[in-house]
Amino acid sequence: MPVAQQPTTLSNSDQLATKSKSQREMINIDNLSLIFPSKDGDVHALSDINLTIKSGDFVSFIGPSGCGKTTLLRVIADLERPTSGTLKVNGTDAEDARLNRLYGYVFQAPALLPWRNIEQNCALPMEISKQSKEHQSNQIDKYLKMVGLQDFHKKFPWQLSGGMQQRASIARALCLNPDLLLMDEPFGALDEITRDHMNMELLRIWSETQKTVVFVTHSIDEAVLLSTHIVVMSPRPGRIMKVIESPLPRLKTLALRDQPEFHALASEIRSALAHEHAID
Numbered sequence: 519m520p521v522a523q524q525p526t527t528l529s530n531s532d533q534l535a536t537k538s539k540s541q542r543e544m545i546n547i548d549n550l551s552l553i554f555p556s557k558d559g560d561v562h563a564l565s566d567i568n569l570t571i572k573s574g575d576f577v578s579f580i581g582p583s584g585c586g587k588t589t590l591l592r593v594i595a596d597l598e599r600p601t602s603g604t605l606k607v608n609g610t611d612a613e614d615a616r617l618n619r620l621y622g623y624v625f626q627a628p629a630l631l632p633w634r635n636i637e638q639n640c641a642l643p644m645e646i647s648k649q650s651k652e653h654q655s656n657q658i659d660k661y662l663k664m665v666g667l668q669d670f671h672k673k674f675p676w677q678l679s680g681g682m683q684q685r686a687s688i689a690r691a692l693c694l695n696p697d698l699l700l701m702d703e704p705f706g707a708l709d710e711i712t713r714d715h716m717n718m719e720l721l722r723i724w725s726e727t728q729k730t731v732v733f734v735t736h737s738i739d740e741a742v743l744l745s746t747h748i749v750v751m752s753p754r755p756g757r758i759m760k761v762i763e764s765p766l767p768r769l770k771t772l773a774l775r776d777q778p779e780f781h782a783l784a785s786e787i788r789s790a791l792a793h794e795h796a797i798d
């Protein structure tokens with residue numbers, strides 16, 4: 519269970535979001551702050567962040583624009599360095615985790631190279647880490663199939679829809695078989711129907727691969743639909759206001775959105791966001 523300033527209560531039922539008490543710590547963040555210096559004054563992007571994420575959990579960061587969601591994800595990925603505090607990813611520091619390719623990162627936009635076809639795009643991280651051609655080919659087959667793109671190996675990104683491109687970028691992140699998937703609003707630009715579909719696909723992949731997912735979103739419904747834990751953040755300075763453990767089953771269906779438990783959790787998140795005028 520993630521732990522922030524306000525620890526949440528564990529539930530007994532194994533139908534609930536918590537997987538097991540034996541889960542190891544995947545991410546541990548202790549008193550972390552990050553200040554971006556700028557000529558107009560320092561920007562306190564993150565302030566006093568304390569958070570533990572257990573392996574196999576699906577944790578969403580939610581909060582208004584500018585509250586530091588992307589910065590926190592980038593710090594975990596060692597794409598930004600904290601000003602103070604400590605961060606461990608699978609027991610090592612963030613730089614080692616990056617160098618050992620412990621995580622896959624999915625950006626807001628698919629970020630596929632237009633001159634490479636889909637399988638060549640997926641191959642790139644494996645080429646960089648000097649994996650054999652045979653292994654590359656097996657991984658590409660496996661994960662393009664998993665995201666439903668088994669017939670699109672030779673297509674170029676511009677020949678695919680936005681949703682298909684994002685699926686290809688998820689396959690690319692999965693090809694290195696990382697234990698940890700970091701996803702920055704991966705479905706933010708998609709229409710609602712494609713987004714529903716992608717949410718269900720992601721839940722299926724997460725449950726099949728048992729990975730830990732850290733997911734940035736602006737959408738309360740998306741956070742409720744996907745997450746085992748929801749980290750509610752607020753801006754100026756960016757900080758964690760509350761960590762909510764979902765009482766819903768780990769594997770959810772779209773139909774769950776019509777159920778009172780879904781609305782109750784969405785309402786809890788909405789109240790946490792409204793608290794202290796966290797919503798701009």
Ligand SMILES: Nc1ncnc2c1ncn2[C@@H]1O[C@H](COP(=O)(O)OP(=O)(O)OP(=O)(O)O)[C@@H](O)[C@H]1O
Nearest residue numbers: 554556561563582583584585586587588589590756
């Ligand atoms: N490289 C940077 N240099 C200076 N300030 C930055 C930099 N990156 C982010 N910031 C600032 O840090 C704060 C947090 O930004 P961040 O992008 O993490 O927020 P966010 O919650 O992800 O926002 P959004 O939902 O709009 O994507 C903002 O005030 C932003 O302007």
